[in-house]
Amino acid sequence: MKVLVINCGSSSLKYQVLNMDDESLLCKGLVEKIGIEGSMLTHTKIGADKFVVEAPMKNHTDAIQYVLDALVDKDHGVLGSMSELGAVGHRVLHGGDKFTASCVVDEACKQAIRDCFPLGPLHNPANLMGIEACEKLMPNTPQVAVFDTAFHQTMPAESFMYALPYEYYEKYAVRKYGFHGTSHRYIAQTAAKMLGKDPKELKIISCHLGNGASLAAIKNGECYDTSMGLTPLEGLIMGTRCGDIDPAAIPFIAEREGMTLKEIDTMMNKKSGMLGVSGVSSDFRDVENAANEGNERAALAQKMFVHRVKHYIGAYIAEMNGCDAIVFTAGLGENGKTMRKWICEDMDYLGIKLCDKCNDVRGKEAFLNTEDSKVKILLIPTNEELMIARDTVELTAK
Numbered sequence: 001m002k003v004l005v006i007n008c009g010s011s012s013l014k015y016q017v018l019n020m021d022d023e024s025l026l027c028k029g030l031v032e033k034i035g036i037e038g039s040m041l042t043h044t045k046i047g048a049d050k051f052v053v054e055a056p057m058k059n060h061t062d063a064i065q066y067v068l069d070a071l072v073d074k075d076h077g078v079l080g081s082m083s084e085l086g087a088v089g090h091r092v093l094h095g096g097d098k099f100t101a102s103c104v105v106d107e108a109c110k111q112a113i114r115d116c117f118p119l120g121p122l123h124n125p126a127n128l129m130g131i132e133a134c135e136k137l138m139p140n141t142p143q144v145a146v147f148d149t150a151f152h153q154t155m156p157a158e159s160f161m162y163a164l165p166y167e168y169y170e171k172y173a174v175r176k177y178g179f180h181g182t183s184h185r186y187i188a189q190t191a192a193k194m195l196g197k198d199p200k201e202l203k204i205i206s207c208h209l210g211n212g213a214s215l216a217a218i219k220n221g222e223c224y225d226t227s228m229g230l231t232p233l234e235g236l237i238m239g240t241r242c243g244d245i246d247p248a249a250i251p252f253i254a255e256r257e258g259m260t261l262k263e264i265d266t267m268m269n270k271k272s273g274m275l276g277v278s279g280v281s282s283d284f285r286d287v288e289n290a291a292n293e294g295n296e297r298a299a300l301a302q303k304m305f306v307h308r309v310k311h312y313i314g315a316y317i318a319e320m321n322g323c324d325a326i327v328f329t330a331g332l333g334e335n336g337k338t339m340r341k342w343i344c345e346d347m348d349y350l351g352i353k354l355c356d357k358c359n360d361v362r363g364k365e366a367f368l369n370t371e372d373s374k375v376k377i378l379l380i381p382t383n384e385e386l387m388i389a390r391d392t393v394e395l396t397a398k
């Protein structure tokens with residue numbers, strides 16, 4: 001079965017087509033500037049050149065129509081006809097506490113995505129637009145929604161509750177949800193395969209370190225705790241997000257700067273993190289280069305990032321009473337060997353010992369621990385699209 005995987009943003013859309021008979025990637029692409037001037041589709045058939053279409057695309061339906069045209073294009077396409085496409089899988093940011101797993105899209109599913117608009121105000125409306133555009137253009141092709149939050153729904157209440165007055169949980173569902181769930185689930189499954197064990201007998205700490213970053217404590221194949229919260233702002237220091245701070249800093253700064261809550265929210269999400277501390281960039285490579293050239297704030301940002309990751313690793317080992325494997329994934333986790341080294345440094349007390357030689361690797365599955373390390377250290381390139389496609393096949397083959 002061939003599956004189209006779609007990740008819709010408010011003005012952009014990423015897609016892939018996978019042949020799920022052998023899980024091979026056939027093509028991938030990106031539509032940018034949907035609904036604004038300069039709309040553009042970049043389509044890459046695997047093993048062939050890029051194909052670019054510049055045309056006005058006033059909404060997601062227009063954009064997806066261009067994607068479908070590219071998929072069946074006689075030179076650049078990967079499908080003989082649209083009937084070869086078995087199903088579409090959509091990445092959806094927020095499923096609230098309604099979804100513990102992926103689901104076939106129906107009216108109830110769409111309503112639940114709508115109900116979560118307040119929790120994912122930027123992403124969920126765009127995700128739903130993508131689903132509705134596909135329904136319009138491919139009314140007979142089943143659609144599946146895969147939620148970034150679903151994997152974390154196994155967290156116990158002591159992990160996900162905030163110690164605020166209980167009424168805010170009851171009235172507004174204010175609690176920790178966690179994100180990157182599809183990635184953490186892929187990591188848990190792939191790590192178990194690499195270790196030759198059943199996920200049910202493993203304690204894993206999955207470190208998804210990209211521009212957005214989160215850790216998950218995965219016990220017996222299920223999420224036990226994760227570092228992102230009600231929104232993706234909580235937890236680690238990220239490219240432009242501050243992660244954990246004393247919440248009292250918010251009124252303190254707002255009063256002195258005369259900032260509104262919305263301005264504070266933007267500052268914490270877009271102007272903080274590696275960018276805010278270093279003053280250089282949100283990109284870990286730029287910060288690393290600046291630090292190597294002697295920029296002290298860039299070096300400080302790196303140290304703070306490492307410190308926070310260590311903090312969570314320690315917490316999760318304590319929460320799970322042990323850890324069999326720590327896994328690094330996403331842009332920085334897959335490529336940043338210096339950061340991996342610093343994170344694992346001085347943790348031999350916890351049985352964590354990185355092998356410098358094994359750590360000299362990028363972007364492929366590998367063991368990074370020394371032979372005598374009690375905790376295995378793995379590098380696994382994440383593949384959220386493959387996970388979405390697997391769920392899509394599983395749910396629509398029935």
Ligand code: ADP
Nearest residue numbers: 209210211212282283284285330331332335336
């Ligand atoms: P997201 O999907 O959250 O946008 P990615 O997972 O693509 O993010 O990760 C992007 C981050 O990975 C960037 O900050 C980038 O600097 C970092 N990264 C990519 N390659 C390297 C590398 N070779 N060394 C260090 N960091 C890297």
